[in-house]
Amino acid sequence: MSKPIFYYHPFSGPCRTVSTVAKILNVEMEMKKLDLLTKEHLNPEFLKVNPFHKVPTFVDSDGFVVDESRVIAMYLVESRKPDSFLYPKNDLKKRIQIDRWLHYDINLSTTISAPMFCVFRGHQVQDYQVEQGKETLKTLDGVMQSFEGKFLTGADQFTLADIAMYFSLNTMEVYPKYFKFDDYPNLKSWYHRVAEALKQYDTEGTIPKAIETMKQFIQQRAAEAEKHLVKSKMAKPVLYYMPVSSPCRTVIAIARMLDIDMEMKVMNLFEKEHLSPEFVQINPFHRIPTFVDVDGFVMDESRAICMYLIQSRQPDSSLYPHDDLKIRSQIDRWIQFDIGFYPTISMPVYSALFDRPLDQSQLDRAKETLKILNDVMAGFYGRFITGSEQITLADVTMYFTFNMMEIASDYYDFDDYPHLKTWYQRVMESLKPYDSDGMFVEAIETMKQYVRQKKATGTSN
The missing domain is CATH 1.20.1050.10 (Glutathione S-transferase Yfyf (Class Pi); Chain A, domain 2)
Structure with a gap:
């Protein structure tokens, strides 16, 4: 009879748990080391064995596959020596x-x-x-x-x-x-x-x-x-931003996740501070967020800033991995979707802010897109936007875009899109450790109050 196969990495405590139990039980295994640092656990061959691509993974001689170290250990005892003192x-x-x-x-x-x-x-x-x-x-x-x-x-x-x-x-x-x-x-x-x-x-x-x-x-x-x-600590990059801006909060969240310390400069768009000669000289498009690195390199467009931060500071970050083309392409795909959808979903908010008439056809398109997106997310099963268990840049940028549904709650109801709601809450929980000052939550409430105020004074449809 062929030996069972054990996929492992020696650095892993859970793997050592299984190998120790196997030694105690005198279970002989074919040992297959997977180097997690070079992402061998993501190769197609191993994904066929274990779609969760985790070690340890045990394949019994009859082809039965078990992962999770404690479960493997229990299985070894019960299938080989059920009377063992171990269990x-x-x-x-x-x-x-x-x-x-x-x-x-x-x-x-x-x-x-x-x-x-x-x-x-x-x-x-x-x-x-x-x-x-x-x-x-x-x-x-x-x-x-x-x-x-x-x-x-x-x-x-x-x-x-x-x-x-x-x-x-x-x-x-x-x-x-x-x-x-x-x-x-x-x-x-x-x-x-x-x-x-x-x-x-x-x-x-x-x-x-x-x-x-x-x-x-x-x-x-x-x-x-x-x-x-x-x-x-020798020099800080500068971020020009406004807390109520979703794109700005996207950049701030990514910077916090990467532990990047920035000099924060608030620009009050309502007071037209972004049109000052000093800022126009930095960014002729006079938009926020605008990021100025320590060497003077200037970048705007929130998603481009985030990509730059990851690739210049932590290129191995799972937020936007430089060495995994397929995952990165999935992230890019969702970011492109997000860029196109942001103006549509945010239309009710900007209509209120700038005294524009509500575009009912655009609102209908937004709701139709939300319905399709909700159907797509039905297959996520507790995962993030790329289908993995790891949050990425796509989740972060889309989460802040979908803050607009909270702000424009007179027009959007998360309960109408249960799968989207589940994903949204999942990302929210993941970002809580990076919102210790409450900026993300406070920004949503501030925008809600401002939109209500505009409506109450009759200056918005």
Whole structure:
């Protein structure tokens, strides 16, 4: 019988969870390493195996495919040695305890690894991420005070839950800048207890080697990020903007996602500040947003500014990846759609602002387009605009365009377009960490009030 196949990357804690469980169970696997840094997990061959393109992925000898590390580990135990102490078939209460800790570990892993992945992706670590991690670890350390030399289920024998959580907490060794084991003595004791128990299954020392390799890699990325931060502090680019402008908020959101510090210069269009000789000299088209880089390079058009920011600062960003032509083409496609649709969907707002008659035919076209878009989004299944689980520039720019539906709520109702509404709320949630000052929400409310005021005074249709 052929061996099962295991797709993995040695840096991955979840992959190490599965490989360790396989060693304990004496399950021999064909190991296929996928280099995530060179995007081998996105090749067509692997996508056929796992459309979610994630590691670890396990393919059993009969072709049965499983991903998600904890599920793979459970499957290995139940299909090979169901009576194993790792996840005992005939002890319901112990299994439930193990399940409980496995479920807890899913959230723990996300929380504790957040700062490390920020560094990995070249992003700035947010204060709330550190605070959330410390609070979680403090609670866990308090729970473990009663363990007294035992493992997670309260027994003298480690289980699948201990293994999974141990590899999740490897992150504290890899990147100890924010979370140090010495601050959590009970957690530290349990962690060392599991490490000692697993040594007999790691005769080649692959676990400490993987931790050390990952530690060096993250240190290198942190040093690169620090250099970039120092360089960026030397001089700031300038953004001319107005908070109530959706295109301006698009640029601000992208800059915040990329941790770009800009000198912000508000231009009051109602006071015609954009027509001042000084600004016209910078941008003869006298439009906002206008971005001036530290070397004097000037760019307008919000979407073009965003593309420039990504490609000049973080070309590897998933917002607009330079090395994935197909994803980038999908992003470009939606951006082109957004450019054409913005004047149509915003017509009721601008009619109110500039005392223009409402164009009913244009409003009808907007609603027809929204209906088509809603039907298209029915197939998104919780994903973003390119069909992936990762937000991109297309989502951000379209989200701020669709702010117009909130502002012009007398004409548009999100409830008429449920799939569009779901996508919109998904993007909104993703952008919340970048709106700590409330600018995005406040801008919508300000525009709503202004449009209502114009209508109340009878100066708008």
